Amino acid sequence: MIQIPRGTKDILPTDSSKWQYIEEVLRETCRNFNYKEIRTPIFEQTELFVRGVGDTTDIVNKEMYTFTDKGDRSMTLRPEGTAPAVRSYIENKMYGDPNQPIKLFYQGPMFRYERQQKGRYRQFEQFGVEAIGVEDPLIDVEVISLLLDIYKSFGLEKLELHINSIGDFESREEYQKALREHFAPSIGEFCSDCQSRLDKNPMRILDCKTDANHPLMKTAPNIQEYLNDASKEYFEAVKETLTKMGIGFVVDPNLVRGLDYYTHTAFELMSSAEGFGAITTLAGGGRYNGLIEMLDGPSETGIGFGMSIERLLLALEAEGIELPTDDTIDFYLVTMGEVARTEASVILHRLRTNGYRADMDYKARGMKAQIKDADRKKAKYMIVLGDSELESGKIHVRNMETREEVEANLDSFEEEVNFDEA
Secondary structure, three states: OOOOOOOOOOOOHHHHHHHHHHHHHHHHHHHHHOOEEOOOOOEEEHHHHHHHOOOOOHHHHHHOEEEEOOOOOEEEEOOOOHHHHHHHHHHOOHHHOOOOOEEEEEEEEEEOOOOOEOOEOOEEEEEEEEEEOOOOHHHHHHHHHHHHHHHHHOOOOOEEEEEEEOOOHHHHHHHHHHHHHHHHHHHHHOOHHHHHHHHHOHHHHHHOOOOOOOHHHHOOOOHHHHOOHHHHHHHHHHHHHHHHOOOOOEEOOOOOOOOOOOEEEEEEEEEOOOOOOOOOEEEEEEEEOOHHHHOOOOOOOEEEEEEEHHHHHHHHHHOOOOOOOOOOEEEEEEEOOHHHHHHHHHHHHHHHHOOOOEEEOOOOOOHHHHHHHHHHOOEEEEEEEOHHHHHHOEEEEEEOOOOOEEEEEOOOHHHHOOOOOO
């Protein structure tokens, strides 16, 4: 038997209504913030991610699904959404749009070859936003508040926002110099990945899971001590505005988000729910002031975040939150006889065309089995259709909750009956 690939998951009809509900909340939140959807290809040129994500990252070095196409070109299934969105921003000259910043959101499957863990898959669904074209602490706060609005709209309460500043390029360079001096004498005690990162991007060492408990990790320089005046002022404006909005946060000096393109504000949203798991991060993002130029675009700046839908579902489960999904149908037509079955299919078409959710039995089962099927499908109303109903043109519409019935004309019952009272 052919089985599903390792690290992937089928979303069955029993769960897909949850996904649809989440997707609608995401879209509605973005509408409130005036973010517009962008859809990019599932695969891109490999160079986009090597340059855009960084050749010192685990994503590029270990996790990408890369293949050579029939034109002998190296292609990669997208592992994240920011680089494709920025590529599209540059290619389609969105920087020339008079409406700035360009505010985008995306959703779709991403692919990373990594060890499967709870809530982490090799194909996963990511939602994210990007605000490109303006460098302003208020935009940083807007993106953070959008992220929090999403999670709170589902009723989640066990949330913890961590923020930090990586500073501008000048501050970041000074900090990386200090990290090299700190780790260099003992770098041989670290894993091979950390050793290779020492010269290219020492901030990535702080993200290492293998050496997370090494004593030098705890005594590593604090980036806050290396921020220049402009970077400090920028970060203070972010913190002040978050406070005025009533958004609580923790300043986490160890939060550096070592992807090559991050500068200034970095943030992560954590779940503090009991039983959520060892990896508590729900979403993360930050400002990128060099990515667009790095991809041959103009000197513009942006900020964004990415979040996993799978991990959002885990957070809901950990807090015991049931989504208010609606898997009911409006009408179920119980039929008796072949003539009635044919007529029922015509009535179903009429109901569905008028916006009602309706169904019937297609297995020619008995009346009792059809009524059970109506209950299983959570029908709000049931109609029994047989020879007598066809002859008289009259039917009884039964409220499946109250069991009350109302008589109506077969040809116009949906217009005659007040279904809120039936």
